Amino acid sequence: MPPRKTAKKSAKKKSARKKASSSANKRKNSKKSRKSSSWLPQVLTAPFLLINRLTDRLNFFIKWPLRLVLSFGFIFSSIGIIVGTFYFLRASHFDLKQVEEMPARSIIYASDRRTEIGRMHGDxxxxxxxxxxxxxxxxxxxxxxxxxxxxxxxxxxxxxxxxxxxxxxxxxxxxxxxxxxxxxxxxxxxxxxxxxxxxxxxxxxxxxxxxxxxxxxxxxxxxxxxxxxxxxxxxxxxxxxxxxxxxxxxxxxxxxxxxxxxxxxxxxxxxxxxxxxxxxxxxxxxxxxxxxxxxxxxxxxxxxxxxxxxxxxxxxxxxxxxRLAQGSYAMDAIRRDLDLILEDERIDIGGLTIITTIDHNIQKAAERAMEKHLRTVERKPGYNHQTRSQYQHYLKTAQPEKTKPPKYIQGAAVVIENRSGAVLAVVGGRDADESMFNRAKYAKRQIGSIFKPFVYLTAFNNGMQAQTWIRDTPLRPGEIKGAQRSWNPRNSDGKYYKYVTAEEALIRSRNTSSVRVGDFARMDRVHTTANDVGFTQKLPNTPAAYLGSWEATPWQVASAYTIFPNNGERYRPYLIQEIRNGDQVLYRNSKLVYSAASRGAAWETNKVLQKVAQRGTGAAIKSKFSSPAAGKTGTTDNYQDAWFAGYTTAVTCSVWVGMDQPQRTIDRGYGSTLALPIWIDIIKEADEVGYAAGSFNPPMAMKQARLCRWSAKRATKECEKLGSAYTTEAPADTLPGQHEFCPFHPSKAQPVNENKRAPRAIPVR
Incomplete structure (x- = not known):
């Protein structure tokens, strides 16, 4: 078999040659790798070798210091070149046209379209x-x-x-x-x-x-x-x-x-x-x-x-x-509204003409009234806080970067046109340069009795009448649904009556009877009313909510109160009428209105609030403002917050006075003494500059009915015998049906012995 042996030998020779070739290639590649990796150290060390060669013949004491200086110089120069190149490349991506581009500022005008009140955006x-x-x-x-x-x-x-x-x-x-x-x-x-x-x-x-x-x-x-x-x-x-x-x-x-x-x-x-x-x-x-x-x-x-x-x-x-109102509270509110209307890139361009709802005269009058009356408060006996004059003196001596915020008494006011929702003035404090926090829009403070009209509004919408009798005695444990047995709110004057009319309870801001009105209206219904009129926050689910034991802003309060002169309608409050870029209209406000309460119930509440301004806690109005007006005071525990919210047929205004950190303002710091004087000055200015107050007219035909003061239902013969029947004139949608008779006094019932068992002051659910 000679050929087979020859083939085997040939295969062996080929295998040997391949191994030898592979080994040679490996050795060759290894040499190349060593050769390629050796140049980097040579390049890095070359400058230092050159420095050594150039200085080799110098004296020892000159050679080595010079070598160190030149070596470090080379290192730092190299780093500088690398860093410089890096930042030069980064800087080259910036367009130098931006240096020359300085967009025009947007000009903000008052509602008269002539008075410039500020500028914003653009450079x-x-x-x-x-x-x-x-x-x-x-x-x-x-x-x-x-x-x-x-x-x-x-x-x-x-x-x-x-x-x-x-x-x-x-x-x-x-x-x-x-x-x-x-x-x-x-x-x-x-x-x-x-x-x-x-x-x-x-x-x-x-x-x-x-x-x-x-x-x-x-x-x-x-x-x-x-x-x-x-x-x-x-x-x-x-x-x-x-x-x-x-x-x-x-x-x-x-x-x-x-x-x-x-x-x-x-x-x-x-x-x-x-x-x-x-x-x-x-x-x-x-x-x-x-x-x-x-x-x-x-x-x-x-x-x-x-x-x-x-x-x-x-x-x-x-x-x-x-001075232009560059740093004013009105400009702050306008700027925030504008941010919501325009896209960010459009705002940055600037050069716009912005027509606002601000009435320059009312805005200035509101700012003056706020400062005038709060300076008066600071001079009253018993005012124990920092005054604004003291703070201004402090600013003159303090380091700019270490100045502390003011601690003097503050206030806020919002004025809204009733039939449009246009905001005519925004005062968020006494001075925007000293404190930029806009209390008018963002200070959430306990509103107290300011909320009571909305509790009565809910009750009127569910069958109660202004002349319905309400118990005003101290609350009994377990009487009010949802209340803890220990909860026992008191009347501010410490007095209690067997019963009062619902109207009188609101006029005199009685607490015990107001809680009973809320109990009749029902918690869920009161919450719904609050949301409908603009209080969008979650209210506490306890009867204390009827007395305003929760927080809201002056902006919310003013907007909510517009439903009374508007017969239940609420217009969305707004600050910007129109935005233009040259002749091009970019935005024009459209009024947004909806029914927040029934017309009849809003009218009934409005009638009572007019009497508050005539003979109630707001009686100071009648001696200083002759036109028809209505409103409600509010004072929280320990005189921490003083409120007045009121309106004419043309405008609504809310005023709050208090300290930034909730604390006692001054003894007997009621809404009628701290907030109401500011409100009067603002409303008088509005009346004089074109927002004239007219007569409040009912929104619908009024109808007469004979009702029972206890049940608010149609009076029966027994109601007549007991002396609880009376004749009232009210909007038809608030009156009971023709066959809704008093359940307390059916025709065959005998007079109730009040010493043994008093009838409920409000209808049974």
Whole structure:
């Protein structure tokens, strides 16, 4: 078998050759791998080897220090190139057109479409060329913010080093070392690290990006262009941006007409525009002016004599009565409503014309009334809290960044036009600059007796009449459904009567009889009424809810009370009538109205509330306001909250007075003494400026009926015998049916001996 042996030998030889080839390839690849991996260390060490070679022949004491300096220099240079390249690439993605783009501000007008009450959104509307700005201001700006502006390329190494030292000492990365160019980059692209947000590393990252953007800006714009964009963009407090807007707002003049003193003040307050605003503290603004003048002298922009002369000039700031409502509570409410109406990107563009419902005269009158009467309260014996004057004195001496919120007595008011829901005025406190919290819309405070009319409204809607007799005696354990046996609310005057009419119980704000009215109306029905009139929060499921032992805002209270003059209808409250972009209408409000209560029940409650203003807890109205009005006072336990909510045929207004942290205001601090005087002043102004109060007319034909005072049903002969029958005139939808006779006194019944068993004051369910 020779051929087979030959084949086997041949196969063996081929296998051997393959193994040898594979082994050779492995050795070859291994050499290549070693060769390829050896170049990296060589490249990395080459600069250091070169440094060693260049310094090899030097003296030992010169050679090694020089090698260390050159080596570290090379390392840091390499890192700098890498970092610089990284941030240059990041900065290249930003569009430099944003530096020039400064959208117009949206102008907010009052309901008359002429009175400007503020501006919002956008960066600036009053753009100016640098030639239209006073030379005094440009000099003051450079002296205060960047004296080497014309000698650097976006970053000032001296200033940067100084800031880094401060940052290291303060253990933060907040000093900035910002040149005007860096500030322009920060404001144009919104890249600054906000205080308290992020780590120091993130802040450093933003600062490096800011530097890279500053270099790009310097390479793209001339120094004059950079300065122009800066003065048009910079923030000056009170929602103002740009030197022209600041000059017109603070001094009522153009930026080209600024004096040296005025220019120095504007430049001085840039570092803290809200804290150093002359609207808040003329002393602080003046101090910043003097500091700026001193720096102008140091940098040889002006002489010492010119600085001394400027310091003697009294700053003529725009009077308070001519200031725009930039930081007002009305503007706060408008801004929030606008955010709900327009999409975010549309708001940011700005340049809109916004027509609001605010009546400028009523708004100002409400603000004046609030401050006038609360200052009077602060002077009353027994007022033991901080006064606003004390707080203002404190602001003059406190550090801006460490100021505490005020603790003086506050108030809130909301005025609504009845037949539209248009909000005519919003006062959320005594001063928005001192406390921006809008109490009118967001302060939830216990409303107390202010809620009682809605309990009676529910009862009237379910068969009770204004002349129905109600027990006013102390509550008996187990008498009121859902009440704990120990719950025993008392009448505020400490007096109790065998019975009173429902009308009298509401006029005199009786607690025990009001709880019995609520018990008749039923908890679930009262909750439904509350939701229908605008109290959308969850009410407590206990009888204490009948007495208003829960919280609501003045905005909610005002809107809810509009159903009484509107005969049960409620219009959705709104602040913005129309939004325009030039001739294009972007939004126009459409009235939203619905029936929140039956017309008859609303009318009956309205009649009773008119009597509150005539002879009840709101009787002070009749001596100061001759037109028809109605309303209800409210005072919570320990005089913590004082309320008055009332209306004419034209407008409804709610007023709240109290402390921000619930506590006793003042002894006998009733709604009638603290809130009602403010309400009267506001309503009188509304009546005078066109919202005239008329007569309250019934919403439907009135009908007469003979009813029983105990049951509110048709009177029987036995009711007549007992003396409980009476004749009333009421809306037909509140009267019992023709065959709904008194169940307490059927015709064959005998008079009840009240000493043995008193009849129920209200119908049995």
């Amino acid at each position: 600036n509307r009053l753009l100016v060329e640098l030639d239209e700005v006073s030379d005094y201001f440009t000099s003051a700006l450079l002296a205060r913010e960047d004296s080497r502006f014309y000698y650097h390329f976006g970053v000032d190494p001296v200033g940067l080093a100084r800031a880094l030292v401060r940052d290291i000492k303060d253990k933060s990365m907040t000093q900035g070392a910002s040149t005007l160019t860096m500030q322009l980059a920060r404001n144009s692209f919104d890249i600054q690290a906000k205080p308290g947000q992020g780590s120091a590393l993130k802040s450093l990252d933003r600062k490096m990006l800011e530097i890279a953007l500053a270099f790009r800006i310097e390479s793209h714009f001339s120094k004059k262009e950079i300065l122009k964009h800066y003065v048009n963009r910079i923030f000056w407090g009170h929602n103002m941006r740009g030197v022209e807007a600041a000059s017109r707002t603070y001094f009522e003049k153009s930026a080209k007409d600024l004096t040296l003193s005025e220019a120095a003040m504007l430049a001085g307050i840039i570092r803290g525009p809200n804290s150093f605003s002359p609207f808040r503290s003329i002393e602080r603004a003046t101090s910043e002016r003097d500091t700026t003048l001193a720096r102008m002298v140091d940098n040889q922009f002006i002489t010492q004599a010119e600085a001394d002369q400027a310091k003697t000039e009294k700053l003529q700031i725009r009077p308070e009565d001519r």
